[in-house]
Amino acid sequence: xxxxxxxxxxxxxxxxxxxxxxxxxxxxxxxxxxxxxxxxxxxxxxxxxxxxxxxxxxxxxxxxxxxxxxxxxxxxxxxxxxxxxxxxxxxxxxxxxxxxxxxxxxxxxxxxxxxxxxxxxxxxxxxxxxxxxxxxxxxxxxxxxxxxxxxxxxxxxxxxxxxxxxxxxxxxxxxxxxxxxxxxxxxxxxxxxxxxxxxxxxxxxxxxxxxxxxxxxxxxxxxxxxxxxxxxxxxxxxxxxxxxxxxxxxxxxxxxxxxxxxxxxxxxxxxxxxxxxxxxxxxxxxxxxxxxxxxxxxxxxxxxxxxxxxxxxxxxxxxxxxxxxxxxxxxxxxxxxxxxxxxxxxxxxxxxxxxxxxxxxxxxxxxxxxxxxxxxxxxxxxxxxxxxxxxxxxxxxxxxxxxxxxxxxxxxxxxxxxxxxxxxxxxxxxxxxxxxxxxxxxxxxxxxxxxxxxxxxxxxxxxxxxxxxxxxxxxxxxxxxxxxxxxxxxxxxxxxxxxxxxxxxxxxxxxxxxxxxx
Numbered sequence: 001x002x003x004x005x006x007x008x009x010x011x012x013x014x015x016x017x018x019x020x021x022x023x024x025x026x027x028x029x030x031x032x033x034x035x036x037x038x039x040x041x042x043x044x045x046x047x048x049x050x051x052x053x054x055x056x057x058x059x060x061x062x063x064x065x066x067x068x069x070x071x072x073x074x075x076x077x078x079x080x081x082x083x084x085x086x087x088x089x090x091x092x093x094x095x096x097x098x099x100x101x102x103x104x105x106x107x108x109x110x111x112x113x114x115x116x117x118x119x120x121x122x123x124x125x126x127x128x129x130x131x132x133x134x135x136x137x138x139x140x141x142x143x144x145x146x147x148x149x150x151x152x153x154x155x156x157x158x159x160x161x162x163x164x165x166x167x168x169x170x171x172x173x174x175x176x177x178x179x180x181x182x183x184x185x186x187x188x189x190x191x192x193x194x195x196x197x198x199x200x201x202x203x204x205x206x207x208x209x210x211x212x213x214x215x216x217x218x219x220x221x222x223x224x225x226x227x228x229x230x231x232x233x234x235x236x237x238x239x240x241x242x243x244x245x246x247x248x249x250x251x252x253x254x255x256x257x258x259x260x261x262x263x264x265x266x267x268x269x270x271x272x273x274x275x276x277x278x279x280x281x282x283x284x285x286x287x288x289x290x291x292x293x294x295x296x297x298x299x300x301x302x303x304x305x306x307x308x309x310x311x312x313x314x315x316x317x318x319x320x321x322x323x324x325x326x327x328x329x330x331x332x333x334x335x336x337x338x339x340x341x342x343x344x345x346x347x348x349x350x351x352x353x354x355x356x357x358x359x360x361x362x363x364x365x366x367x368x369x370x371x372x373x374x375x376x377x378x379x380x381x382x383x384x385x386x387x388x389x390x391x392x393x394x395x396x397x398x399x400x401x402x403x404x405x406x407x408x409x410x411x412x413x414x415x416x417x418x419x420x421x422x423x424x425x426x427x428x429x430x431x432x433x434x435x436x437x438x439x440x441x442x443x444x445x446x447x448x449x450x451x452x453x454x455x456x457x458x459x460x461x462x463x464x465x466x467x468x469x470x471x472x473x474x475x476x477x478x479x480x481x482x483x484x485x486x487x488x489x490x491x492x493x494x495x496x497x498x499x500x501x502x503x504x505x506x507x508x509x510x511x512x513x514x515x516x517x518x
Contacts, residue, residue, distance in 0.1 A: 041139040050139075051149045054132050054156050055218065057125075058286050059298040059392075080129065081286050081298040081392060083122040087167060087499065088461040092473075093330040093480030095459065097305070098323060098363040105360065109485035110474070110492045114500035114518045123171070123502050126164050130174060133157035138176040151208045155220040158201045162228050165194040165239060166465055169498040169515060172505070173197070185509045195232065195240050202229050212260040217276055218287040218391075223258065226251045227283055227395045231465075234403050238469050238497075245412030252404040253414060255283070261397040263430050267344050270396065271372045273317060273382035273389040281398065285391035290374070290384030299390045302459070303372045308363040310352040317374030317381035318388065326366035329355050330480035330489075331458065334451050338367075343431045345455050347371045357481055371459055398427050398456055406449050417441060424449075427456060446470070468497050493517060 041047050058080045089095040090107040097104060106112040112119060133153040140150035164171045172186035173193070189197070202225045209215075212223035230251040236244035255261065264270055264281040275282065288299040307313055307321020327348075332338055332355060335346040349368040357365040374388040375381060382389035405420035421444050428437040439448070450470050454463065467473035476491030484490035495517030506512050 041136070047136070047140065047146050047149050050132070050136050051152060054129070054136060054153055055287070057129050057132055058156075059288060078121050078125065079298055079301070080122070080125040082301045083118055083125060084163065085302060085392075085459075085461045086118060087122055088464045089459060090325075091496075092463040092467060093328045093483070094454065094463045095325050095369075096328055096357065096360060096366060096482060097325050098308075098361050100361055108360070108482055110483060110496050111485055112496070112499070114503040114506065114514065116500075116502075119499045120502035120504065123164075123168065123499075123505070126160050126167075127172065127174075129160040130157055131180075133160070134174060134176040134178075141176065147208070151205050152220045154201060154205050155209060155225060158198050158205075159224070159228055161194060161198050161201075162232060165191060165198065166231075166235065167499050168501060169239070170194070171501065172509065172512065185511050188512050192240050195236070198232055199229065202232075212255070212258045212283075213279065217279065218285055220284070223255055223260065224284045224395065226254045227400070230255070230400065230403055234407060235465065235469050243411070245407040245410045246414055247412075248407040249404060249412045249414035252400050252407065255397070255400045256404070261400070263398060263426060265430070266377075267430060268347070268371070268373075269377050270393055271390065272377050273374045273380075274376040274378075275391050275393065277377075278393075281396045282391070282393045283395040283397060283400075286394055287391050288388055290382045290387045290389045299372065299392050300387045302392075303374055303388050303390065306369050306372070308368070309349075311349055311368065313385070314381075315375075316370070316372075317376075317385065319385040323363040326353070326363065326368040327458075328357065328366060328481040331454065332367055334455055343437060343455070344433065345431050358487065360482060369459055393460060396460075399453075399462070401427060402449065402453055402456065405444065406446065409444070409446055409449065417444070420444065424452065427452070431455075473497055 041050055060079065086104075086107060090097055090104075091110060096108045099105075102117050103112065103115075104118060106116055107118065133156050136153040137150055137157070140146035140153065143150075169191045170188060171194070173189035174186045178184065178186065206222060206225050209225055210221040212221055215221040230248055232239075233244035233248035233251065236242050236247075260280075261283065262280045264278050269275065270278050270281060276285070276287075286298060302325075303316060304318060304320075304322045305324035306326065307316060307318070308323030311321055313320040332348065335343055337343065338346050338348050338350070340346045340348075347370040349370050352364055353367050354365045355367060359365055372390055374385070374390055401423035404415055405424050408415040408417055408420040418441075421439070421441055424444060425435070425438045428439065429435055431437060450466060450472070453466050457463075457466075464473060467478070472478035474492045474494045474496050479489030479491075481487060481489055484492045495515070498515055500515050500518035501512055503514075506514050
């Protein structure tokens with residue numbers, strides 16, 4: 001059984017203060033549920049519990065299976081990770097869902113609007129995470145005893161603000177010194193203001209965070225700050241129309257030269273119920289636990305929703321499947337051999353499944369993905385067959401090596417093409433088991449890297465961001481089945497490169513302006 005940081009899944013929230021970080025009271029319950037609920041942190045237990053809440057809010061939808069943090073959507077649907085994964089994957093060729101819940105299908109159709117409940121949920125989640133962190137930062141700021149809590153909360157807040165920048169490009173901006181309550185209307189931050197804030201904040205706390213690998217498993221350390229800065233700089237051309245590839249290489253090199261990380265010898269071990277043992281490659285996980293994260297959220301959602309048809313739940317350490325997510329032929333085509341015998345990353349279930357999808361709502365159309373499992377590396381089931389032990393690898397070392405290569409090809413200083421080629425081939429040697437999949441310097445192109453990132457990082461919530469950066473998310477240069485709600489795929493409007501600010505918040509906060517096109 002794995003040991004969890006701060007025991008976050010059995011936290012006693014002594015300070016559940018549903019702070020109003022933006023004025024949409026339809027989405028956030030802004031009043032304490034009980035007048036006896038504590039509104040200040042005083043003891044060690046208070047601070048530990050609230051820090052645990054800041055971490056657990058990335059995976060849990062609420063305090064219990066029926067008590068949601070966000071009242072306008074089911075507690076299971078309202079999970080941060082579940083919605084973040086959906087926005088990053090269901091909008092791309094890597095995943096498509098057979099469910100017809102609300103306006104979920106709009107994500108893959110790429111025809112959503114500002115009333116989409118799933119986009120609204122993620123927006124609310126990001127802002128709620130920021131509010132939790134702001135509260136802890138405010139309470140711990142002047143207390144020497146709780147500086148670890150203070151710095152980690154600032155790190156998690158910066159991570160949430162990066163998600164806001166990446167997905168919405170803008171949003172309400174609130175820090176710990178701002179007032180709270182339904183009559184406070186936050187000002188809107190531009191993409192440039194968010195970018196500068198995240199960059200400045202992470203550099204300010206970088207040295208105060210524990211060195212890579214020196215914090216408890218699942219908690220923030222210096223490598224997480226470096227990772228977010230690397231992502232920030234790699235995508236700076238999209239965010240603020242500025243070239244930051246040299247800065248990207250600076251932080252790739254910090255992670256690489258820390259000598260803390262290496263590639264796990266077996267790819268699939270990174271996605272099993274004992275993947276908490278893979279700290280050599282996993283830089284930052286969102287932790288899951290079958291005994292304590294008992295909601296249909298996070299990894300429980302990702303694993304169960306990918307099972308159906310003739311698949312047996314017991315083959316994946318769970319009780320059964322939900323018949324939801326599978327992939328499109330455009331992703332399958334990225335592998336020359338889909339059996340996994342050549343490239344071990346090709347993890348498809350094809351028995352009873354068709355390659356092409358003629359009817360989106362039929363689960364048996366489209367190959368399913370077997371990448372994640374609630375079995376351990378020794379073949380044992382996790383602690384619970386309904387709720388899984390498998391952690392979500394939000395950031396891992398292989399991604400750093402691929403980002404290094406991309407930043408070099410895009411002209412960044414601080415790296416070289418020979419090293420980039422070696423890094424890419426290290427990844428491919430793990431996948432192929434030998435050097436038979438190695439590429440030459442002439443084959444190392446940006447188009448190759450985009451496809452290699454998909455082969456290596458699929459279903460890890462990177463794909464939308466990658467396609468946007470390469471200019472292939474919207475428009476007609478790259479089509480996949482059901483893009484634009486057409487079976488063969490069709491060009492889509494460039495406005496979909498970012499999501500809209502929910503109309504409910506636009507209506508509630510006079511300081512907010514909607515993204516172009518919505």
